[in-house]
Amino acid sequence: MRTVAVMNQKGGCGKTTISINLAAALAGIERKVLLVDLDPQSHASVGLGVRQSNLEFTSYELLMDPLVRVVDAQLPLADGLHIVPSSTVLSGVEQELADRMGREERLSNKLSQLADDAFDYVIIDCPPSVGLLTFNALISADEIIIPVDASYFSLHGLSKLRETIEVIEEELHRRLNVHIVCNNLDTRTHFSNELLQEIEKFHSAVLMDTFVSHTVRLKEAAAKGVSILDLDRQSKAARQFLLLARELIEKEAKIKTDDLGQWMEKLHGPQKVSEGVLFSLDVPQARSVAVTGEFSNWSKEGIPLEKDATDGCWKLVLDIRPGEYEYRFIVDGVWIRDPNNRDYIRNEFGQENSLLIV
Ligand SMILES: Nc1ncnc2c1ncn2[C@@H]1O[C@H](COP(=O)(O)OP(=O)(O)OP(=O)(O)O)[C@@H](O)[C@H]1O
Ligand SMILES: [Mg+2]
DSSP states (O other), X not given: OEEEEEOOSSTTSSHHHHHHHHHHHHHHTTOOEEEEEOOTTOHHHHHTTOOSTTXXXXXXXXXXXXXXXXXXXXXXXXXXXXXXXXXXXXXXXXXXXXXXXXXXXXXXXXXXXXOTTSOXXXXXXXXXXXXXXXXXXXXXXXXXXXXXXXXXXXXXXXHHHHHHHXXXXXXXXXXXXXXXXXXXXXXXXXXXXXHHHHHHHHHGGGBOSOOOBOOHHHHHHHHHTSOHHHHOTTSHHHHHHHHHHHHHHHHHHHHHHHHTTHHHHHOOSOEEETTEEEEEEOOXXXXXXXXXXXXXXXXXXXXXXXXXXXXXXXXXXXXXXXXXXXXXXXXXXXXXOOTTOOOEEEOTXXXXXXXXXX
C-alpha cells in the first residue's frame, strides 16, 4: 500500500483536482484506491458526488473516535475506488486535539489497521494550511505530491514547503518521496513556459514529466460530481491523468530497481541468443508481462512474456530483423521502460522508451 499526501499550503493550486482525478485514474487502471478527504471544505467529497447530509462517519470521526475504523468510514464510489468523506466539523479537530498525546498520528494509526492488500494506493487530499490535519497526512505518507499552478506565488512557496518536508523527514527518520506536478498550465503562454523552466532548474529531480493543462473540463467534472474519466475518458485531461497515474506507478518500479544498487550496474538489456533476442524481466510477483515497441507497431497488448518456473523471471525470445528499435514493457497493464537497459530516450509524452540495437 502506497500512501500519497497531496499537499501545498497555497490555496487553489489544484490539490483536490489532482487528488480526485489521480485516484480515479489509478482505479481506472485497476488499482484499488482509497481517497481520504482531509479538508474541512470537503471539496474532494463534493467533487465526487458525495452528499454531505446523511453521512454516518467522516474523516472527523475517523480521527476523533478510537472505535471508528477506515472500513466503517469508507464509501464505495466506483470499481476499485473508495472515499473517506470529510465534513465541516473537521475544522474543529485542531482545537479539540490541542493537548492530546499522539494527535499527529491519528490517521496513520487508523491506516495501519488496514490489511496490506486492502488498497494499492491511499491518496490524501490536504487542506491549504500546514496544521494538524496536514501533519496527520504527512506522518501517514510514503510520498507527497505537490501540485504547483502557473502563478508566481506557487513557485515562491515551493522551496519553503520543501524545507518543511525536510524538517519532518528528519523528525520521522525516514525519507518521503516528493513529486511535483505542474497543474493548470497553458503551454501557449510565455509565463507557463517560464514557470516550467524555473521548476526544472531547481526541482528537476522531483518534477513529474506529466503535467495537467488548463481546461474548463476539469471544473465541469467537479461541478457534476464526477471525475474527468467519467465525464469524458477521451478528453485530453483524462489522458493526462491516466499518464500521471502510470508515471506514479512507474516511480515505484524505479524505487525498487534503485534498491538493487550495485547489481543494476551489472545488468543489461535484451540479449542476443541463437533463436533471436531474449527479453527478460525479473518481476516474479507480476500477473502479466508483455513487450511492445516498434517491432510490434506499438500494439496495445504487446507480445506476452512467459514466466520461467525455475527462476520466476519473465522471458520471451523474438526473432527480430537487424535494426534499431524503441520498446517498453507492459507489467500488469502498466507501461515501463526496461529497468535493466541503460539505453533509453524520451518519447513525445515525456516518458522513457528503451532502445534496442539488433
Ligand atoms: N488544470 C485545471 N484547469 C482548469 N481549472 C482548474 C485546473 N486545476 C484546478 N482548477 C480549478 O481551480 C480551482 C481550485 O482547484 P482545487 O480546488 O483543485 O485547488 P486546491 O488546491 O484543492 O484548493 P484549496 O487550497 O482550496 O483546497 C477549482 O475551481 C478547480 O476546478
Ligand atoms: Mg482542495
